[in-house]
Ligand SMILES: Nc1ncnc2c1ncn2[C@@H]1O[C@H](COP(=O)(O)OP(=O)(O)O)[C@@H](O)[C@H]1O
């Protein structure tokens with residue numbers, strides 16, 4: 001079987017890595033891929049949002065399954081285009097992708113189907129939004145409705161900060177049309193966790209829980225990023241909380257999708273805030289989390305290709321999923337300046353140190369090949385991912401590996417997984 005993975009970040013490297021281990025997979029392509037992916041798959045020079053070129057590629061190369069990594073092609077309708085041409089593809093169609101593509105759609109959906117989430121109000125007028133913020137006071141959360149590459153949410157500590165956020169989104173149009181509407185939301189306090197499921201619209205297969213680290217600096221300080229590290233399992237998601245999430249979130253989501261006649265096939269990622277032991281949904285994503293996919297897929301056992309193919313074909317009930325007892329920790333190495341502006345093209349050394357280390361995989365996120373050398377090409381550069389018998393061991397293995405890697409300006413958090421270790 002031949003597989004195409006769409007995307008070129010750390011999540012896609014993990015998807016390619018896991019798919020390549022399936023016995024039935026003869027060849028993996030990735031569009032556009034990155035330096036790390038090119039070591040295990042053939043990278044194709046097609047952008048992730050060029051749906052027409054991707055479809056042509058799949059037709060001419062007899063691809064059996066396409067797996068979509070990022071959200072942009074999903075909200076743009078890559079699945080609709082592929083299905084129309086009879087091509088097997090993993091991911092939700094445009095109607096399902098609205099759960100991520102419009103935060104307002106997602107909130108209205110949650111309200112309609114009784115899914116616990118923060119109180120909110122929607123605005124198209126700056127004046128009215130500003131008035132509401134003054135009425136409610138801070139802390140308060142401002143969210144651009146559409147996709148904003150993880151930059152569209154501001155948790156404002158003061159009314160002034162909230163006003164600045166509204167100005168940036170609605171007046172300066174920092175995210176273009178994605179900011180035509182905004183959400184003003186009650187601030188929830190608690191611990192966050194990521195809970196992903198696979199579904200073919202009928203059957204639900206929960207994946208192992210994980211926890212991301214959104215802030216750039218240790219101790220959850222500094223600005224938000226795409227994610228500076230993750231680990232799985234997440235001890236904060238206890239057995240009883242898991243049951244609660246399934247009953248109060250996932251079951252009503254599935255019911256809502258059926259009622260709305262959305263035939264959802266793919267991943268549903270729920271960003272959860274745990275407040276006084278109860279789960280509240282912060283957001284939905286319609287694809288694997290990045291960096292959560294790296295530790296979660298490291299722990300997944302069995303045939304990943306069959307699992308994704310069964311999801312795409314609506315046969316998920318035939319498949320069982322199991323997890324390694326080992327824990328997994330992913331530490332993201334970022335470029336100097338990230339999440340602000342950063343330089344590219346820095347030479348990365350030390351990547352060969354782990355060829356024989358079974359516990360360590362270095363997933364590439366923003367890397368390129370330049371005259372045989374691996375160089376940086378993004379804000380998040382690498383996701384050093386290690387397994388171990390428990391989270392502490394996995395963390396030690398990951399940081400020991402990090403020590404061996406160097407590039408100019410490299411920075412990373414030193415406290416990934418500490419929250420989980422404290423709980424043990
Ligand atoms: N209602 C809320 N209360 C407190 N923090 C929030 C709230 N909504 C979002 N956040 C914080 O902002 C981060 C980003 O928000 P999220 O809705 O996940 O948007 P995105 O991932 O698209 O940027 C969350 O991970 C969380 O830390």
Ligand SMILES: [Mg+2]
Pocket residue numbers: 271283
């Ligand atoms: Mg999020």
